[in-house]
Amino acid sequence: MSQSAVQKPSLKPQTASNAGVKDSDDLKTYFLKIHAPWEVLATYADVLKIKVPFKESDIPHGQDVPLEWLSRPFRLPEKVMRPQPDYFTSPFDKDKIDFFLIKNRDTFFPPSTRNRIVYYILSRCPYYKEDCKETDKKGIKRLLNNGTYTSAFPLHDRNTNEQCESERYHLYKNWARFLCFYKEQPLNLIRKYYGEKIGIYFAWLGFYTEMLFFAAVMGVICFTYGVLSYDDNLTSKEICDPSIGGSIVMCPLCDKKCSYWKLNSTCLSSWQSHLFDNEGTVFFAMFMGIWVTLFLEFWKRRQAQLEYEWDLVDFEEEQQQLQIRPEFETRCTDQRLNQITQVRAPYLPLPKKCGRFCLSSVTVLFWMLLIVACITGVIVYRLAVYAAFASIMKDSPTKKIHLVGSLITPQLATSVTASFINFVIIMILNFFYERVAIWITDMEIPKTHLEYENKLTMKMFLFQFVNYYSSCFYVAFFKGKFVGYPGNYTYMFGKYSRLRNEECDPGGCLIELTTQLVIVMTGKQVCGNIQEALLNWWCSRKARKDQYSRWEQDHDLQNFSQLGLFYEYLEMVIQFGFITLFVASFPLAPLLALCNNILEVRVDAWKFTTQFRRPVAAKAHNIGAWQEILNVVAILSVVTNAFIVSFTSDMIPRLVYLYAYHHGSEATMSGYINNSLSVYDISQIPLLSTPEEGAIPACPACCLRYRDYRYPPGHQRQYSHTMQFWHILAAKLAFIIIMEHVVFVVKFFVAWLIPDVPSEVKARIKRERYLIQEYLHNYEVEKLKIQLSQSFIIEPKPEVCTATDKHGVLSECL
Template identity: 25%
Template sequence: VIVLQLSSRTKMNTINWLISRIQEEKLLGGAELLCKLAYVSHKDGVILLIGGTLERLLHGAEEKELVKQYKDGTLKPFLYHDRNNFHDFKNKKQLFLTSGECLQLIKHDLDNLRARQEKHVPEVPYAKLYPGKNILNTLATSGLLVQMYPLHNFEELETLKEVWYGKVQVFSQPINAVRNYFGESIALYFSFLGFFTLSLFYRSIFSLILYFLTDKTFNGNMLMAIINIVWSTIFLECWKRKSNKMAFQWGMLHRVEEFEEPRKGFEGPLGINPVTGKKEPIRLPGEWRSLNFIHSFLFVSFSLLVSVLMMLAYLWAKTLAEKYCAIHRNTQSYVIAVLPNVGYAIGVIILNRTYLKLARVFTEWENHRLASTHEYHLVAKLLLFYFFNNFGLLFYAAFYMQDFTEVSEDVATQLITYQILDQIMKSIVPYWINKRKLKKLKQSSETRGGPVLQHVLIEGGLDAYKGLIDDYLEMFLMFGYMMFFSSIFPLASVCCFLNSITEIQLSALKLCDNFQRPFPVPASNIGIWQLAFKCFVILAIIVNCAFLGMSAEFQAVFGDYTGIHLIILVFTFEHLIMGFVTLIEHLIPDVPKNIEIQLKKFEYESRQALKCEKLQQTYIKDNQKLFSSAQRRERQI
């Protein structure tokens, strides 16, 4: 189910050594997987097919403590010796593990394939090894491992495509089927996107009513600002509850968090982990890393400077366009009037995509030891830049120029331009390019081997899936436009709703047809993005309270107050809103009561099982001591 594509310059001794290490028993340091040399070519390189027997995968499920449904309906960690008592194991033995779980288990064994006493990869003296070093990572950095990717299961994929985007369905997605095929991380993203879209539907109806019933300049700001705060808080709290419920059903919520192993791309000397006692790459205590972070800080600062320069160029172009339109009153003047706005929106999109690629390179260069730390630093860089690049000009117009008509026009232009261009660049153009690429790949692979090999070569020619960061960033921006500026431009929520509908369909199409199948990633929530959205809500409370203080309604009610008293009043109102948000968070529990009871029951049973295991070990030790003493007395007699 997994393909390893090696470089055409890989020697046969190296190939045989790698195959033997993959097939070797785990007790001897191997992966204990099936491995077959499928194809050798000067053009395509060397193709190895990796799989696993059902017995090996079941043992791997026990090692990884995969949680499965027991015969009594409860969820329990899988135990190989008790396998027949798990739900549907006897009847559907081959379907007991989902295809996503099989991929996850096999990849875990491959990622933990480490060197023993080898000094270097056979026939490759520059690919240095030491005991415990990751073999596949060494092959990748030395240029021998070209790519590693899982194969699509076409029968399962076609079934998923038919129920997912084969027919138009706005608020219903086969999330469990997506999880079984692509893993929990991708399933949680689409569930979050679907929940966001459904919430926007009700929000958009109210926004349309408010838009047509009130004056289009700035009236209705007070009501919309309050709705922004209440809606965002309830939305995030209800999502946490929904995600915990799904994670529990998938057996992810009460899985014991295993000790995080070093990231595959981490480069460091072999050492002893002080917590687990295992041999693994470590970071030396006195290692100097500040230089890397200084470079990253300079990179972020330079990127922000470029964004500021683009903002200044837009203001200059806007001034020239206004002067031209004041003199010339014709059709051409209307086109020139909107050109700076459209040009700025396009520039923002280009900077966003360029920065994303560069941020990945700089974060990889920082050489973080853990995957969670790596993701945290990458997302932190992205959020800082994306926030400033996308919203900086709008905040400047709102708070410094206090031109809300200008803000409304800019938000509308940026949202519409961003949605159209982003969907074209992210989905439509790649889909069209992929169709042409697939046609060429099928034509070129028809003369090379049977259908299995053709399948392997076609999928190997597709682009690798880059992950969910780009998709989360788009949702993050839509959330920001709506939360910060829908009180000024009420139709922002309608634009975000329409974008989310198309995003579900196009993202599903892109995932199934445009890229190689991604490796499933286990997850119990959306991770750092939950915190990012939470921070956005807090910031949105401050911004909306500031807009509230500047609104016509607020000024009409509290017009007699002086400047400082007005600021104190807004500040007090903001604190009251913060207290209200905290109250809502406490009123809506993160975990439903029935699931909380089952979690406590699961924890109790785990403790009882551990206690029985310890008693059993003590009993065995006592019996061994009695047996040894009896043997000594017998020898004495």
């Protein structure tokens, strides 16, 4: 396997014609090609306990599936899907080299294994001078950090436009082109060329995208139900009716700047809200709770199957013991006896570890509080700007811009601008925190690569969780919940701050949550795709068009860092949170995610095959810490969607009115609007809340209306909550408990019903272990027989003489 290292001109070897050193076309950069011969590969394959084939598998691949012809258009050629036959494998042992199926030494170790071995050696190779006694100067990473070498990378196969039997060409032709978006992914070929870690990522991304199809279909059905029931929405009809909604005058939504307004001015937003806030919302929220369980359980089964097929079943212990980070070995000066290997090894003392952990935790907490402070600033912006928008738009119904004023309400204008400001803040904080997270993770000096990635994953996800979702949590669970009532409004920083807490949009808070979700989720995906497209365009623009060497072409490509997959996972897990935590407010979110992921798979494949240098192959038997994060998000999503349906949606109040408070022989929603609005005496309105301009509206008995369930003026308990309010609150809490228990019971039942490891995989693992023991036993027996036969040599009998002693007994003598 060739590995290329790029050296600075000042460090150019003495003789440019040395074997393995090539001058570049620009005469400024020098390349050192490294090749590992068979002896080196075999030695380190033994050290790393790499599994290699010893017998071709005799277990059938799979059984014929009925109607298999339906899936034929989505399938790839067999030679692409399975570039090599299935084998039973065993850890490589150099002393038992004839035990393994070695047909060709040049191709026995796959490319990913060869470049992993070479990089493993380079990471631990000392480079100090003979007169230097410092033994910690070793590893290619240190040479890269101090600028001795500018880069080190494995070489790609030939160009993707060369129609030859190379693995890279097959990947480009069958995987990286967008026209193949409906085809299955050649996971075995990806694993063979790039390694198991990248293969697991694309397997997970493909499986996630396939499961999104079912969620997207159900979301479209629920949205279609909202569209088809559009004309049957009696609530919106009452709001738009001039005799009902046109005769209801509402209290000002802010102090001084906001005027009185009529309920029918929110006709359009009421219709829009119905598209997402209908009976299908409850069903879809429960469906997504079960869908996420099926997704995680079926992925565990798929992951177990890949673990077996890719020889990763016993990889966890191997990785923990062997793949220690060179940075840990270099920076940890203390040593102690390793209880497992009985060799003195570097370690980080507990006091130092605790100190670094505390500093890291404080840093993460500081940045999370910084996000909360920014969100608070956005809320203050919403409170302050709403009055300005209300002042600008208060006369719109009487002017020629009536249509614009109806479409762009003060609530909508405030919500949209605040969402965009919040999105800009999210992107800025992301830019800075990514660098901070890497710095504090490096400071903790994790021992293994796995530990490093897990620590960085938890830090980044905690930050991203607060950064991306805090604004949605505010709109869903806080906005409009602590408003008070006319004459006793609640203010954010006290009454004299003049920042009155926001009320929900007249169409309901759910439509505002939908707006927030669409802007943040879509904006993140669009910005990410634009950023990748511009970066790839700029890099391809800089690349030379003439023909030059393979290593120079690879050097001009983008470097795929060790954390490259980390950002890919992070992007998808954040998206997963959007489509699960708040999906009750926007059933079309899975459809948007599906469209994005179909494009994401092919864009990532195109980047790997054409835009990135070939990454150093690495092993991974699962998706790491992301699995636990997905499990936590899945559990939390059941709770958030139950609260959204109960407290953000108007579904529960409508059902309580329909079955408990409707007066009439037929249960309909007629009269719901009048029932859901409380009455306030306009003569009691405080001076602070009185509009600066605008005549007192002509309303029946000079009463204003507002959204709440309170007793009217003149009642002995005026402006206190009615019994209907407590009935609705009890119904909301009951719904949360029922929905959570139903979904969780189904989740646990499904998790129990579906085993994490398929029975077929268990049988294969047992058979392979049995065969390893049997074949090794037979191999040792045969080897012992050969050794015995070679050591037992029959020599010819020497000449003898006979004699008779004095007793007459014959004896032999030499």
